[in-house]
Amino acid sequence: xxxxxxxKDVCKIYxxxxxxxxxxxxxxxTIGEGEFVAIIGQSGSGKxxxxxxxxxxxxxxxxxYFLHGQDVSxxxxxxxxxxxxxxxxFIFQGFNLIPSLTALENVELPLIYRGVGKKERDRLARxxxxxxxxxxxxxxxxxxxxxxxxxxxxxxxxxxxAPPILLADEPTGNxxxxxxxxxxxxxxRLYHEGRTVIIITHDxxxxxxxxxxxxxxxxxxxxxxxxxxxxxxx
Amino acid sequence: MGTFGEYIxxxxxxxxxxxxxSFLTMLGIIIGISAVLIVLIIGDGMKATVNSEIDSMGASSxxxxxxDTKTDKKFTRSQLKDIEESIDNIxxxxxxxxVWGNTSNNRGEAFELYISGESExxxxxxxxxxxHGRYYNASDVEDGKQVLVISQTFxxxxxxxxxVVGETLxxxxxxxxxxxxxIGVKEDTPIDIAFAGFGExxxxxxxxxxxxxxxxxxxxxxxMFNSFTIYLDSENRNAVLAKTxxxxxxxxxxxxxxxxxxxxxxxxxxxxxxxxDIITSVVAIIAAISLLVGGIGVMNIMTVSVxxxxxxxxxxxxxxxxxxxxxxxxLAEASILTFTGGVIGIIFGLTVSFxxxxxxxxSFSVNPVLVIVVVAISTGIGLFFGIYPAKRAANLDxxxxxxxx
Numbered sequence: 275x276x277x278x279x280x281x282k283d284v285c286k287i288y289x290x291x292x293x294x295x296x297x298x299x300x301x302x303x304t305i306g307e308g309e310f311v312a313i314i315g316q317s318g319s320g321k322x323x324x325x326x327x328x329x330x331x332x333x334x335x336x337x338x339y340f341l342h343g344q345d346v347s348x349x350x351x352x353x354x355x356x357x358x359x360x361x362x363x364f365i366f367q368g369f370n371l372i373p374s375l376t377a378l379e380n381v382e383l384p385l386i387y388r389g390v391g392k393k394e395r396d397r398l399a400r401x402x403x404x405x406x407x408x409x410x411x412x413x414x415x416x417x418x419x420x421x422x423x424x425x426x427x428x429x430x431x432x433x434x435x436a437p438p439i440l441l442a443d444e445p446t447g448n449x450x451x452x453x454x455x456x457x458x459x460x461x462x463r464l465y466h467e468g469r470t471v472i473i474i475t476h477d478x479x480x481x482x483x484x485x486x487x488x489x490x491x492x493x494x495x496x497x498x499x500x501x502x503x504x505x506x507x508x
Numbered sequence: 509m510g511t512f513g514e515y516i517x518x519x520x521x522x523x524x525x526x527x528x529x530s531f532l533t534m535l536g537i538i539i540g541i542s543a544v545l546i547v548l549i550i551g552d553g554m555k556a557t558v559n560s561e562i563d564s565m566g567a568s569s570x571x572x573x574x575x576d577t578k579t580d581k582k583f584t585r586s587q588l589k590d591i592e593e594s595i596d597n598i599x600x601x602x603x604x605x606x607v608w609g610n611t612s613n614n615r616g617e618a619f620e621l622y623i624s625g626e627s628e629x630x631x632x633x634x635x636x637x638x639x640h641g642r643y644y645n646a647s648d649v650e651d652g653k654q655v656l657v658i659s660q661t662f663x664x665x666x667x668x669x670x671x672v673v674g675e676t677l678x679x680x681x682x683x684x685x686x687x688x689x690x691i692g693v694k695e696d697t698p699i700d701i702a703f704a705g706f707g708e709x710x711x712x713x714x715x716x717x718x719x720x721x722x723x724x725x726x727x728x729x730x731x732m733f734n735s736f737t738i739y740l741d742s743e744n745r746n747a748v749l750a751k752t753x754x755x756x757x758x759x760x761x762x763x764x765x766x767x768x769x770x771x772x773x774x775x776x777x778x779x780x781x782x783x784x785d786i787i788t789s790v791v792a793i794i795a796a797i798s799l800l801v802g803g804i805g806v807m808n809i810m811t812v813s814v815x816x817x818x819x820x821x822x823x824x825x826x827x828x829x830x831x832x833x834x835x836x837x838x839l840a841e842a843s844i845l846t847f848t849g850g851v852i853g854i855i856f857g858l859t860v861s862f863x864x865x866x867x868x869x870x871s872f873s874v875n876p877v878l879v880i881v882v883v884a885i886s887t888g889i890g891l892f893f894g895i896y897p898a899k900r901a902a903n904l905d906x907x908x909x910x911x912x913x
Contacts, residue, residue, distance in 0.1 A: 331907050352832070355825060355831075358828050371823075375521070383824065384827040387830070
């Protein structure tokens with residue numbers, strides 16, 4: 275298995291000095307291509323910081339982060355933007371769709387920033403929306419859709435340009451049980467299609483869906499196990 | 509370029525989504541731009557109208573004099589002739605001197621006389637209109653004929669009626685009395701009326717060949733004039749002004765002594781134009797201040813827009829938007845607002861100034877460069893006042909921005 279994410283001895287310290295907060299304390303972690311990983315921890319455990327780090331939204335105070343073999347620990351804002359655009363598909367708890375844009379336009383956004391031409395963009399975005407079962411909702415705006423549908427748009431946006439990593443931050447946190455099931459099913463399917471999926475959650479029920487479970491607490495990795503209860507079915 | 513088009517598109521959709529606010533923002537620019545435009549166009553119209561009125565006066569004059577602190581030379585008769593022949597496109601030149609005399613009518617009433625001695629060119633001075641007979645001509649001047657052209661008022665006071673061509677008149681001045689023949693009667697000018705009508709004594713005005721008046725009252729025509737007037741049509745004024753100094757200096761032998769003073773007649777057009785220009789620029793500055801206020805309005809609304817859309821900016825950044833993408837998007841939004849405001853302002857400004865020019869009868873003309881400059885300024889305002897909020901947006905930390913609800 276090829277290494278996709280390699281974090282080496284990473285610390286993230288806020289407010290350096292006497293009242294410093296060590297959000298990440300010497301964390302090392304490797305995730306291979308095609309893995310299905312859940313990172314679980316309580317709030318304040320450092321999981322959000324880890325997620326920001328993995329998503330190249332933040333840089334470590336010390337230590338190294340290699341993504342696809344590329345050192346991304348010290349980059350300018352614009353370089354980080356490019357890496358995020360190329361490597362990572364985000365799925366957020368709050369969906370984070372732009373309210374003034376239609377589903378199709380929302381899905382096209384990362385493709386625009388990548389510089390994909392209009393025709394190709396349209397084709398990719400439509401294909402992605404179809405694959406999450408929203409072929410009939412392409413011209414709807416977010417406020418015309420249910421939470422589950424919005425999250426599916428967000429997933430379509432994340433996968434439209436086929437990034438190597440899907441990074442889902444509490445993807446079902448705002449959803450009812452039915453929608454949660456729907457979203458987990460889609461995420462599992464994407465994993466089966468060969469994508470690397472990382473879910474960050476505080477919900478053991480969600481974490482139990484993943485193949486590998488990493489527990490984080492006080493900024494440190496407490497356990498990193500293969501899920502014995504993992505069911506390889508959709 | 510395709511990506512740039514996308515930024516324009518998203519800027520447009522954001523403007524459309526906030527129609528009311530966008531319009532209010534634009535209103536500041538619309539008012540500013542149209543105010544500047546109206547002021548400048550009406551200023552131009554005022555200038556053009558005044559100038560065309562000055563031009564339509566046709567007759568104009570330039571006066572040339574010798575500075576008596578620099579030289580004690582005078583213009584001789586032959587020098588004046590040479591000067592007249594050396595300058596093209598003029599009606600002629602004329603020296604001028606005044607004879608204060610008196611006369612009486614057949615009822616024995618005495619009148620003071622103000623007689624100007626000039627050349628035949630003075631006929632072309634503005635306001636001269638011969639009603640009966642004729643003005644004196646070149647040969648009258650050349651031969652020193654003792655003739656006079658008198659005003660209507662003059663004729664009425666002395667003879668009791670106006671058609672007095674051929675009558676003679678005794679003029680006494682400097683203890684000399686000479687008989688003059690009246691060859692013409694000219695229409696009263698305001699000056700003629702003023703001389704006759706105001707003050708205790710009635711002063712009557714007339715004009716005659718300077719040669720004969722000088723001879724009659726014992727002046728030396730070669731040693732009495734240190735100034736003369738050039739009569740010309742106002743359209744030739746600039747060409748003549750350009751040539752006059754060197755001609756006069758050459759003929760009088762005063763080259764390099766800085767003794768020749770030229771005052772361009774009344775200097776009416778230059779003075780009026782510069783006054784009009786000052787008025788126009790002062791009002792334009794005031795109008796420009798309203799444009800500045802409009803620009804600050806744009807900055808204000810863009811700042812609000814950035815604050816409101818912090819989360820959107822965070823989302824865009826997390827999806828791979830670079831700093832420059834966000835910057836472009838917001839600058840595009842600000843420029844489109846002010847550009848559109850500018851275009852509406854121009855249409856509004858042109859319409860209003862057209863109507864105003866019609867109403868007060870000014871000539872309406874639009875300099876296309878002015879319109880282009882105004883559009884450029886309004887877009888520039890958008891860029892300038894959009895930079896601060898756009899930079900703020902572009903430099904937002906995506907994590908912080910995403911956390912924003």
